[in-house]
Structures are given as structure tokens and as C-alpha cells.
Amino acid sequence: MSRRPVLLLLASGLLAAAPTARPREYTLPADSVPAALAGPQGEVIVNNCMGCHSLDYITSQPKGKGSQFWRDAVIKMINVYGAPIDPADLDALTAALQTQG
Numbered sequence: 880m881s882r883r884p885v886l887l888l889l890a891s892g893l894l895a896a897a898p899t900a901r902p903r904e905y906t907l908p909a910d911s912v913p914a915a916l917a918g919p920q921g922e923v924i925v926n927n928c929m930g931c932h933s934l935d936y937i938t939s940q941p942k943g944k945g946s947q948f949w950r951d952a953v954i955k956m957i958n959v960y961g962a963p964i965d966p967a968d969l970d971a972l973t974a975a976l977q978t979q980g
């Protein structure tokens with residue numbers, strides 16, 4: 880069996896992919912916001928917490944962690960991972976995170 884068709888396919892794939900240096904736009908799937916965080920009470924979380932990772936990082940934490948845990952988590956995201964979160968949102972985030980987990 881000849882390998883040439885496979886090579887041609889690979890080459891045409893590379894050619895097709897090479898010149899497309901345009902910015903990509905894509906829509907996140909609707910279910911990327913877990914039901915627990917949909918709605919107005921989850922808005923501050925959705926706006927601040929899904930730039931780097933899935934919101935499952937939040938909803939999969941054990942329940943009943945309390946406000947100190949969540950306050951510390953937000954501060955860690957800012958200080959350790961450089962999250963661009965306005966410190967003025969810290970109280971609102973802590974309250975919202977605490978009520979959902």
C-alpha cells in the first residue's frame with residue numbers, strides 16, 4: 880500500500896492551517912456555568928472566577944467551608960496566581976462563595 884495519499888493529506892492539512900493567524904472567537908458552552916452559580920447571586924463569581932479555570936473548582940469544594948476559607952481562597956487567587964480581581968469585590972465575593980459552598 881502506498882503512503883503517498885497519507886503524506887498528501889498531511890501536507891494539505893499543514894498548508895490549510897498555516898496562514899490562519901486571525902484571532903479566534905468562540906462561545907463557551909452554556910453549561911460551563913454550573914446551575915448553582917447561575918442567576919444574580921452567582922454573577923460576581925462568574926465575572927471574577929472563570930478566567931483561568933472552570934467554576935467546578937469552586938462547586939467541587941466540600942460544603943460548609945465558611946467565609947474565612949473563601950476569603951482566603953480569593954486572596955490566594957490574587958496573591959499567588961495574579962488574578963485581576965478588584966479588592967473592592969472581596970466582601971461580595973466572599974459572601975457569594977460562602978452561600979453556595
Ligand code: HEC
Binds near residue numbers: 927930960961962
Ligand atoms: C489568574 C487566574 C485565576 C483566577 C482569575 C482565579 N483562579 Fe482559582 N486557581 C488558579 C490556579 C492557577 C489554581 C490552581 C490550579 C491547579 O492546581 O490545578 C486555582 C485553584 C483554585 C481552587 C482550588 C484550590 C486551590 O487553592 O488550589 C479554588 C477553590 C479556586 N481556584 C477558586 C477561585 C475563585 C473563587 C476565583 C474567583 C474569585 C478564582 N479561583 C479565580 C488561578 C485562578
